[in-house]
Amino acid sequence: MSAVDVALSSPFQEESVRSSRHSSNNAPLGLCTNESIVIYITVGGSVVPMRVLKSDSIASVKLRIQTCQGFVVKRQKLVFGGRELSRNDCLVRDYGVVNGNFLHLILKLSDLLVINVSTTCGQDFEFHVDRHQNVGYLKRQIAKEGNGYFDLEDKDLFCNGEKLEDLRLIDDINKNTADAVVHLVVQKSAKVWAKPVDRDVELSVVAAATANWNENPQVKEPTRDLQALSTKNKNSPDVLLEPIIVNPKAKLPQSLWDLINSALDGLVKGKTPIRSSEGTGGTYLMLDGSGNKYVAVFKPIDEEPLAVNNPQNLPLSPTGEGLKRGTKVGEGAFREVAAFLLDHPKTGPRSFSNGGEIGFSGVPPTALVQCLHNGFHYPDGFQWSPENIKIGSLQLFMSNCGNCEDIGPQDFPVEEVHKISVFDIRTANADRHAGNILVNKGENRRTMLTPIDHGYCLPEKFEDCTFDWLYWPQARQPFSAEAIEYIKSLDAEEDIALLRFYGWELSLECARVLRISTMLLKKGAERGLTPFGIGSMMCRENLNKESAIEEIVREAMGARGSRDETEFLQTVSELMDVRLERLLKEEEEDDKK
Secondary structure (H helix, E strand, O other): OEEEEEEEEOHHHHHHHHHHOOOOOOHHHHHOOOOEEEEEEEEOOEEEEEEEEOOOEHHHHHHHHHHHHOOOHHHEEEEEOOEEOOOOOOEHHHHOOOOOOEEEEEEOOOOEEEEEEEEOOOOEEEEEEEOOOEHHHHHHHHHHHOOOOOOOOOOOEEEOOEEEOOOOEHHHHHHHOOOOOOEEEEOOOEEEEEEEEEOOEOOOOOOOOOOOOOOOOOOOOOOOOOOOOOOOOOOOOOOEEEEOOOOOOOOOOHHHHHHHHHHHHHHHOOOOOEEOOOOOOOOEEEEOOOOOOEEEEEEEHHHOOOOOOOOOOOOOOOOOEOOOOOOEOOOHHHHHHHHHHHOOOOOOOOOOOOOOOOOOOOOOOEEEEEEEOOOOOOOOOOOOOOOOOEEEEEEEOOOOOOEHHHHOOOOOOHHHHHHHHHHHHHHOOOOEOHHHEEEEEOHHHOEEEEEOOOOOOOOOOOOOOOEHHHHOHHHHOOOOHHHHHHHHHOOHHHHHHHHHHOOOOOOHHHHHHHHHHHHHHHHHHHOOOOHHHHHHHHOOOOOOOOOHHHHHHHHHHHHHOOOOHHHHHHHHHHHHHHHHHHHHHHHHHHHHO
């Protein structure tokens, strides 16, 4: 992704920019009223003004950015004051945006790729290719731009060892790599690599991969014990990847050791982590020793959104709070690990015996690790050294054919949507959108969904709970008997103890949210409510109207007095029962109509 600054300027600033940069094109800005705000989008050093009304919605602002600059709406994220403007139907003024404030625009990659060609004789070329073109077109462009240095008409292109036919689409190759990076090898004549760009916006967030994956004579195969705490390779002193184990009794399962050592094997063999184009923080795809496949995803805590080393150039959080209300910068990795620990397998609560097993909701296996490599993001002027180790979450890479945003929910199995709804309700997920649910085909071509990106689950408050699946038709179907049985088995106190055992002592506020959300899920499922009915109680209808669960908590706090936490939760339970019975009656009346 690319970070682009957006400034809401005062009339004085507006006139200054108009006269110095765009005086010939900005005459209409002089007609702005007190109800309008002038937005200045900074792209590659140039400033493009755009006027919006205070009464405009976030969606309309994004649409105007698309109309003005061509950045497609679904590729945009807006951040203001350390908070993502994620509710598209809310007004600009609902977020407190006034003249003189600064917003940040985060852009996903467009359909263009910058193709870099390096020949064996040292010549370098660069040109743009649309990802919807085919391999034949790519070969013709390479031959054309080569200016006689090489002829590819009778040569072959390879990707990860696979020969690419001329009619194959670049986008098809791109999907198979599970990221917006295409790795290409030109047989004999040259080596080629590609990285995406946002039209004329230069992106530095995607690392180019070398053409020859298997040649790195300077790195030798390491010898190590799979269960050794330190997996640092003696032959590669500048590479380190090992788990962080707070409690010696909390042993990692073999599957997580295999994951860690597979990613380490790639590092010591010279396979540089590839920074993903997705997300608002630093997310790195880790390759195995062969360089032919991704094995893990690493997210350093110092590169989280609003953190000190964020690669998207987002500002530091002024209060330490994350992009979502009730979260803290630097805790995303802990939440990623907690999401895996709390996603219990159907065989029972997570334990040593099933530690690496995929849980009911399908959260990929995840561990807290420390990693050392010069391919990560560091501040300008930073001198890399072995003392600067990154701490973050390491998650199993899940192969996929896209995400729910790309495909749409119409053909998703009901049980696949429900398993994710169970997880999101229980953990009060503040960032569940269609883009962080992966889609894959399992046995018999059955569609399977995998939830990822859980750095904003288990917040300290319910304010930013959002579930995209809430408006999918599957959410209005009742839970299956299997799902209800699983929900009955959940125990918030056991979950809190489990996280403590693995080293994360939840704050009072986080523990309270987990207890209340688990309580709501269990009570709602027991009464036969659908995921939509339960989830609707947790999500706000708009930015300024409290959700039902927030109202319940506020009422319980008002009646609390000097009572302890146990009595407070009992009051919440009683108030929740009243709300749920009311909701059931409303649903019954709607059914009669």
